[in-house]
Structures are given as C-alpha cells and as structure tokens.
Amino acid sequence: MNASASLRIAVAASLLLLTAFAHAQPPSDDPDSLDALLATSDEAPQAEPNTTESAPPPAEQATAPATTEPETLKTLEVTPLVAESNEDVAEKVREVRSRRIEEITVTAGFREQSVQDVVGGAQVFGGEGLDKAGAAGMEDYLLEVPSVSLQKSGNGSAKISIRGISNVNASDLGYGAGSPTTGVYLNDVGIQGSGVFPDLNLFDLNRVEVLKGPQGTLYGEGSMGGAIKMVTNAPTWDEWIFRSALGFSQTEDGGFSRDLRLAVNAPIVKERMAARIVATRQRNGGYVDYTTLQRPDADSEDAESLRGVVAFTASETLDFDYQYFGQKSFRNQFPVVDVGKQQELTNEREEKQFADTQFGIHSLTGRWDLPQAQLTSVTALYKTDRDSLRRTPVLQSIIETQYRGTGAMAPDTFRVAYTTVVTKLNSVSQELRLVSAGDERFDWIGGLFYRDRSQSFDQQKYEDSVPNDPTGLFDTAATNPLLPGLVSGALLGFNPVQGKQEDGFGDETFKQFAAYGELNFAITDNVELTGGLRLFTEKIGFLIDTQFYGVEAFLIGTDPENIDPETGAVGKYLKTKVKTQGILPKASLAWRFHDERMVYATIARGFRSGTANVYSALDAGPPVVQPDYVWNKEIGLKASWFDGQLVTNLAGYHIDWQAMQGTVIGRANLGAAPVDFAYLANAGDSELLGAEMAVNWATPVDGLLATLNLGYNDGKVTKPDENSMVVKGSALPNCPRFTGSSTLVYTRPFFGRTNLELSSTYSYIESQSVIFETEGFDFTIPAYDQLKASVGVSGERWRLQMYGDNLLDNRAVVAISAPTPQYTVLTPRVLGIRASYDF
Numbered sequence: 001m002n003a004s005a006s007l008r009i010a011v012a013a014s015l016l017l018l019t020a021f022a023h024a025q026p027p028s029d030d031p032d033s034l035d036a037l038l039a040t041s042d043e044a045p046q047a048e049p050n051t052t053e054s055a056p057p058p059a060e061q062a063t064a065p066a067t068t069e070p071e072t073l074k075t076l077e078v079t080p081l082v083a084e085s086n087e088d089v090a091e092k093v094r095e096v097r098s099r100r101i102e103e104i105t106v107t108a109g110f111r112e113q114s115v116q117d118v119v120g121g122a123q124v125f126g127g128e129g130l131d132k133a134g135a136a137g138m139e140d141y142l143l144e145v146p147s148v149s150l151q152k153s154g155n156g157s158a159k160i161s162i163r164g165i166s167n168v169n170a171s172d173l174g175y176g177a178g179s180p181t182t183g184v185y186l187n188d189v190g191i192q193g194s195g196v197f198p199d200l201n202l203f204d205l206n207r208v209e210v211l212k213g214p215q216g217t218l219y220g221e222g223s224m225g226g227a228i229k230m231v232t233n234a235p236t237w238d239e240w241i242f243r244s245a246l247g248f249s250q251t252e253d254g255g256f257s258r259d260l261r262l263a264v265n266a267p268i269v270k271e272r273m274a275a276r277i278v279a280t281r282q283r284n285g286g287y288v289d290y291t292t293l294q295r296p297d298a299d300s301e302d303a304e305s306l307r308g309v310v311a312f313t314a315s316e317t318l319d320f321d322y323q324y325f326g327q328k329s330f331r332n333q334f335p336v337v338d339v340g341k342q343q344e345l346t347n348e349r350e351e352k353q354f355a356d357t358q359f360g361i362h363s364l365t366g367r368w369d370l371p372q373a374q375l376t377s378v379t380a381l382y383k384t385d386r387d388s389l390r391r392t393p394v395l396q397s398i399i400e401t402q403y404r405g406t407g408a409m410a411p412d413t414f415r416v417a418y419t420t421v422v423t424k425l426n427s428v429s430q431e432l433r434l435v436s437a438g439d440e441r442f443d444w445i446g447g448l449f450y451r452d453r454s455q456s457f458d459q460q461k462y463e464d465s466v467p468n469d470p471t472g473l474f475d476t477a478a479t480n481p482l483l484p485g486l487v488s489g490a491l492l493g494f495n496p497v498q499g500k501q502e503d504g505f506g507d508e509t510f511k512q513f514a515a516y517g518e519l520n521f522a523i524t525d526n527v528e529l530t531g532g533l534r535l536f537t538e539k540i541g542f543l544i545d546t547q548f549y550g551v552e553a554f555l556i557g558t559d560p561e562n563i564d565p566e567t568g569a570v571g572k573y574l575k576t577k578v579k580t581q582g583i584l585p586k587a588s589l590a591w592r593f594h595d596e597r598m599v600y601a602t603i604a605r606g607f608r609s610g611t612a613n614v615y616s617a618l619d620a621g622p623p624v625v626q627p628d629y630v631w632n633k634e635i636g637l638k639a640s641w642f643d644g645q646l647v648t649n650l651a652g653y654h655i656d657w658q659a660m661q662g663t664v665i666g667r668a669n670l671g672a673a674p675v676d677f678a679y680l681a682n683a684g685d686s687e688l689l690g691a692e693m694a695v696n697w698a699t700p701v702d703g704l705l706a707t708l709n710l711g712y713n714d715g716k717v718t719k720p721d722e723n724s725m726v727v728k729g730s731a732l733p734n735c736p737r738f739t740g741s742s743t744l745v746y747t748r749p750f751f752g753r754t755n756l757e758l759s760s761t762y763s764y765i766e767s768q769s770v771i772f773e774t775e776g777f778d779f780t781i782p783a784y785d786q787l788k789a790s791v792g793v794s795g796e797r798w799r800l801q802m803y804g805d806n807l808l809d810n811r812a813v814v815a816i817s818a819p820t821p822q823y824t825v826l827t828p829r830v831l832g833i834r835a836s837y838d839f
Contacts, residue, residue, distance in 0.1 A: 250285075507543055531587050
C-alpha cells in the first residue's frame with residue numbers, strides 16, 4: 001500500500017464524519033430521533049381492552065354524528081388503529097436501541113467509568129470481541145489502535161510504540177536493554193521491566209484497555225508513551241462455568257498449528273469463595289527454512305500457560321484476590337530471514353537459535369471499603385527465567401563497517417557466530433491505594449508504591465568460523481614445551497585461534513519508591529478540572545564482568561588498561577549506579593457540553609529510568625545512560641451521535657522528548673582501534689506532532705458495525721547529542737508516520753437461534769526505522785499492510801468459524817534487531833478453523 005492508498009483511507013474517514021455531522025440534529029428537532037420516538041411512545045394513549053363499556057373521548061362525543069352502529073363496533077374500529085401506531089413506534093425504538101454501540105466500563109483511573117469519560121486517548125477491546133476474533137497475542141488487537149505499532153522480535157520479545165514513543169534499543173539479548181516506554185499490566189500488576197518482555201497468550205479476558213500518552217501520575221515509570229491493561233474475568237459465586245476453544249490452522253509454505261484453551265469458574269463457598277482457572281496450550285508451526293541446517297519450517301514454537309484467581313470475601317467490607325499466572329514457551333529457531341529472502345522465507349545461516357522462557361506471577365490484592373473511600377493493597381512477585389541462543393556476528397559486523405562506502409563487498413570471514421545468554425529476573429512490588437467513594441464534587445486518589453527488581457545474567461560468545469588451534473603454535477610455553485612462546489610470545493601471550501570469544505556475568509538492580517495523588521474537581525455540572533502529581537526516587541545498579549578470548553581478546557588487548565598485569569588476562573569490569581528523583585505532574589480540563597459529547601485539554605509528563613550501556617564493555621559509548629522525559633500536550637473531542645449509533649473520538653497532540661535513550665551508531669574504540677559501533681546512549685532531543693481519529697458506526701444496515709482508526713505522527717530529531725552520529729531532522733525510530741485500520745463486522749439471524757457472523761480487518765503501517773538514522777547505516781522497515789477475515793455461525797453457547805490471517809500473503813519485514821541485524825518477517829497467509837463452546 002502506498003501514500004495514495006493512505007489518502008483514500010483519510011478521504012473515506014472525512015466523508016464518514018461529514019455524513020455524520022450533516023445528519024446530526026438536536027434530538028428535540030428530529031422527529032426520528034430516539035428521544036422523539038420515546039416521547040411519542042410514552043405519551044401516546046395505550047390500547048384499551050375491547051369492551052362494550054369503552055367510549056370515545058369527550059371531544060369526539062360532542063362532534064360525532066349520529067349513527068345506528070353499535071357502540072362496540074365503534075370501539076373495535078378505533079382502538080386497533082391506536083394500538084398499531086404505538087407498536088410501530090415501539091418497534092422503531094427497539095431497532096434504534098439494537099444498533100446502539102455498547103459502552104464499555106474501564107478502570108483506567110482506578111475507578112469504574114465509561115471509556116468515553118476518560119480524559120485522553122483510550123481504546124478498549126471487550127472480551128467477547130476478543131474471543132470472537134480468536135485473539136491471543138498483542139498483535140491480534142494492537143495493530144487496530146491508531147498511532148500504535150508493534151515489533152515482535154524473532155526471539156519472542158515484543159516492542160510497543162505508542163505515539164512514536166518507544167524503547168529505541170534494538171537489542172534483544174535479554175539484558176542491558178533499558179526500560180520499555182509502555183507500561184503493561186495484568187489486572188493491577190505491572191509486568192514491564194528490564195529483560196525481554198514476553199507476549200502473553202491470554203484467554204478469558206474481560207477487556208484490554210489501551211491508554212495513550214504519559215500515564216506517569218498513576219502508573220509510574222515505564223509508561224511514558226502509554227499503558228496497556230489486560231483485565232481478566234473475575235470469579236463468580238453463583239454458578240459453574242466451563243469455556244473451551246479449539247483451533248487448527250495451516251501457514252502458507254509453512255507448518256501446521258493448533259491451539260487449545262479452557263476456562264473453569266468454580267463456586268467453592270457460597271457467597272464467600274470462588275475460583276477461576278484458565279489453561280492454554282499452543283503449537284505454532286514454523287515457516288522459515290534453514291537451508292544449510294536442512295531444517296524446513298524450523299521456527300516452530302510451543303507454549304502453554306496456566307492462570308488462576310481465587311476470590312475470597314472476608315466480610316461485607318473486606319475481600320481478597322489471589323492471582324497466579326505462569327507461561328512457558330520454547331522457540332526452536334527464529335522467524336528471521338536473510339536479506340532479500342522475504343518471499344522465499346529462507347535463512348542459510350548455520351547457527352542454531354532458540355529461546356526457552358518461563359514467566360510467572362503471584363499477586364495478592366485486598367480491598368477494604370471504608371465509609372468514604374476504598375483502600376486497596378496489591379502485593380506482587382513476578383519472575384522470568386530465560387535461556388537463549390542467537391546469532392551475534394560482532395567481528396563480522398566490524399569488518400563490514402570498514403567496507404561501508406567503498407563499494408566493495410566485505411569478505412564473509414566470521415560466518416558463524418552466536419551467544420548464549422541465561423537470565424533470571426525477580427521483581428517484588430507493593431502498592432497501597434486509597435480511592436474516594438465518588439459521587440462528590442471532589443474525587444481523589446492517593447497512593448504509595450515500592451518496587452525491588454533484580455536480574456542476573458550469564459553469557460558466552462563463540463565464533464565457530466575460527467577453529468581451535470590444531471598446531472599448538474599459539475599455546476603457551478607451559479603446554480607447548482617444544483615451541484615455547486614461538487608465536488604466543490610475539491602476540492604477547494594472546495591466543496587468537498580459538499572459538500570462544502567472551503565469557504561474562506553480571507546483574508541489574510532496580511529500587512524505586514513513589515508517592516502519588518490525583519484530585520478531580522467538578523467546577524460545574526459540566527466542567528471538571530483534574531490535577532495529579534507523582535514524586536519518586538530510585539536507584540539503578542549495573543555490573544558486568546567479562547573475560548575476552550580469541551580475536552576479541554587480541555583487539556581489546558591493544559589497550560593496556562584492559563589487560564590484568566598479574567595474569568595477562570584480557571577483561572572489562574563495569575559497575576555503575578544511576579540515582580534519580582523527580583516529579584511527574586499532570587493537569588486536564590474537560591467540558592461536557594452535551595450528555596454524550598466532551599472536549600478536553602491535558603498536559604502530562606512521562607519518565608523512563610536510566611540504565612547502563614552494556615556495550616561499554618566493548619569500549620563502545622559511555623557507561624551510563626541518563627533518564628529521559630516527555631511532555632505531552634493534547635486536546636481532543638469524544639462524542640456520540642444518533643443516540644450512540646456513531647462514536648467519534650479525535651485528538652491532536654504535541655510531544656517534547658528530552659534526552660532520548662536509544663541505540664546509536666558512533667565512534668568506539670575496541671582496544672586501540674577506532675570503529676563505528678552500535679551502543680546504547682542518550683541520543684538528544686526530539687519533538688512530535690500527531691493526530692488520531694477513531695470512529696465506530698452502527699450503520700443503518702441492521703447488524704453491520706464499522707470502525708475506522710487513523711493515526712498521524714511526525715516525529716523529528718531536533719537536537720542530536722554531539723557524541724553520536726544521529727542526523728538532525730531525521731525521523732524518530734519506531735514511529736510510522738501513518739497508521740490505519742478499518743473493520744467491518746456483520747451479524748444477522750441465520751437459522752433458528754443461530755447467527756451468521758462475518759468480519760474483516762485491514763491494517764496499514766507506514767515505513768519506520770529501528771534505530772536513529774545514521775549515514776551509511778540502514779535499519780528501515782518498509783511499509784506493510786495485512787488483511788484478515790472470518791466467517792462463522794454461532795448459537796447461544798457455541799461458535800464455529802473459518803478464518804484467514806494475512807490474506808494478501810504479504811511477506812514483509814516487521815522487525816530488525818541490532819547491532820547485528822536479523823530480519824523478522826510477518827507470518828505468511830494463515831487459513832484455519834476455530835470452535836468454542838461454553839457450558
């Protein structure tokens with residue numbers, strides 16, 4: 001899809017809005033509006049029972065001509081006409097109400113409210129709609145949100161960009177990656193942090209809330225771009241519920257996939273205790289052929305999860321929820337291809353790659369209803385254990401860097417290179433939150449938050465293109481007495497002829513304490529002012545101790561400071577701390593000039609913690625990366641028309657991003673040798689102008705619902721850091737200028753009590769860069785689009801569907817990892833069938 005196609009989408013949106021506004025009239029002036037119909041229905045006389053005691057109204061008696069017809073016949077002639085008129089009106093009311101778009105209640109502000117009352121950009125996906133679409137991972141719904149993009153790395157990690165704000169660090173090693181910019185929550189438990197964030201496979205959700213713009217006041221660090229809150233269905237006391245879903249699919253030029261999901265709601269003690277247990281098991285067939293390894297469709301994945309919530313009511317004012325969630329996944333090779341091999345879906349590299357991840361959450365939530373407020377306590381522990389192996393051709397990248405701009409092809413000297421990384425992450429958090437009972441002119445929230453997170457890691461790097469020395473010439477005199485020091489002496493004791501290049505370990509630590517509050521003041525019945533503030537202090541530590549061998553030791557050892565004078569070993573030891581304290585303010589003003597229409601203005605500050613630059617162990621870049629901040633200034637309109645049949649949300653915003661963290665390419669010293677190398681640093685400042693539109697329309701065609709989402713984001717680097725090679729005026733990474741999606745859902749009675757269900761969704765994401773633009777380096781993802789559709793039938797408790805994902809079979813690159821590029825491709829066309837049954 002090109003720019004002209006984007007223009008067609010924008011024109012269609014404009015026409016849709018113009019049509020809506022052209023027909024929008026005040027309810028009292030429109031005889032066909034629901035208010036008018038209700039008035040007619042309520043005020044019209046009701047049909048009386050047929051009886052000989054009935055008589056015409058007094059006025060009719062005074063003017064009626066004499067007749068010899070019985071009084072009963074007069075009644076029979078008049079009364080049915082009035083009853084028929086009322087029934088017609090009532091039927092119109094029912095038809096209008098049936099087309100009304102259902103309002104979804106959210107808890108974005110820690111209290112229940114309609115999503116249309118949330119000040120700021122917000123989009124919600126209801127659980128029923130997610131189940132109907134067979135949604136499991138984030139890509140199944142995030143690509144339908146304007147100004148949001150998702151990059152799923154080949155090893156299973158996910159990178160989310162909201163309004164162009166993202167973690168501009170393309171490393172997916174699992175450590176030293178910096179904090180994300182999107183907060184991710186499972187119920188009230190924040191699960192974002194350092195390390196690779198897994199894409200959770202969830203079933204039996206109540207809803208997913210996507211909040212756009214900084215959410216620092218209530219959600220803290222890591223939510224400077226926005227937040228995603230996944231809310232599960234709560235246990236119920238009164239009935240057993242069994243839910244099941246089963247799916248089978250075939251990937252074009254790939255393998256066979258299957259998906260099984262089960263959910264059980266179990267009352268345990270009447271009105272006291274209940275549990276809800278959810279289990280999933282998934283097998284994704286691969287579609288990338290690793291030709292050298294002779295492994296077709298090698299990138300398969302197996303995943304399984306178990307989730308349980310036990311709800312207990314201790315008294316009328318006190319209740320508790322215990323939540324457990326565990327997920328295991330194993331990726332066998334990655335869906336990454338060689339450059340230019342997207343259509344063939346081939347990878348000729350020889351490295352075996354895998355990612356074995358185990359993710360777990362334990363949380364206890366208590367709620368105590370006080371006379372004027374509710375006190376909530378959330379205690380959580382989450383941990384991630386990960387063992388991975390991936391291609392990391394550092395030496396080959398250095399060679400290729402030296403050939404850039406020469407027009408010559410770099411020799412493929414170090415062809416086979418890989419790194420094994422084992423990480424263990426543990427995080428403990430405690431939050432206390434007091435929320436006013438509401439229904440007052442003042443509503444308020446106050447809270448305290450504490451988090452203690454640590455992650456340890458071990459890594460070994462190998463270059464299998466370098467064989468171990470078969471001659472012994474490079475051995476030391478102690479192991480090679482025949483040729484003592486013949487070669488090793490000339491090389492100062494280094495042995496470059498060996499496969500092992502690095503052996504290191506380290507840890508990352510994070511401690512934060514925060515206090516926050518928010519006050520909402522109803523100036524009038526229609527005007528509300530909200531102010532919020534979060535105070536925080538945090539300490540971040542990073543330690544890495546790496547020993548170098550082989551060719552890397554030879555390079556790093558050219559700087560004497562990297563050589564241990566006693567042992568002669570080459571190594572780098574890095575230990576840093578980042579201490580930060582700050583304030584995150586927020587202010588907004590909302591004016592509800594109509595019962596279903598609101599305009600608002602808001603300003604908010606977002607924050608992301610500092611981190612260490614892991615590549616400084618290779619003498620690349622500074623050791624410490626400072627925190628970065630954003631200011632978001634936004635105005636918007638949220639409106640509902642035709643009694644809820646048309647919902648239009650518009651927003652425009654300006655974002656200042658200061659001291660951006662991200663992967664840059666600059667001059668580094670590998671020992672004494674200067675080279676161009678990628679590392680993590682503060683890249684400078686940028687600004688972004690953006691606009692969004694979301695339209696939901698219950699069309700006049702009975703059962704047809706249409707949605708249109710458009711996003712425009714123009715982000716530019718305004719002040720590059722002088723130590724980087726970032727180009728001033730270049731586009732922000734992970735910030736596609738245009739994003740758009742359109743969905744049609746059609747439901748109608750089919751046979752008996754069954755319904756026919758048809759749906760289709762088209763989404764488009766314009767081109768974007770992965771890291772900051774640098775002359776001579778290209779990490780750009782071209783624009784891509786995809787189309788998915790389904791057709792099915794459903795009854796009261798069951799559903800059967802045939803579906804297709806990526807029907808256009810667009811084999812686009814959707815992610816590029818750095819500093820050593822791997823190109824992740826969009827899953828080819830998938831055709832499948834899924835069935836669900838609740839009993």
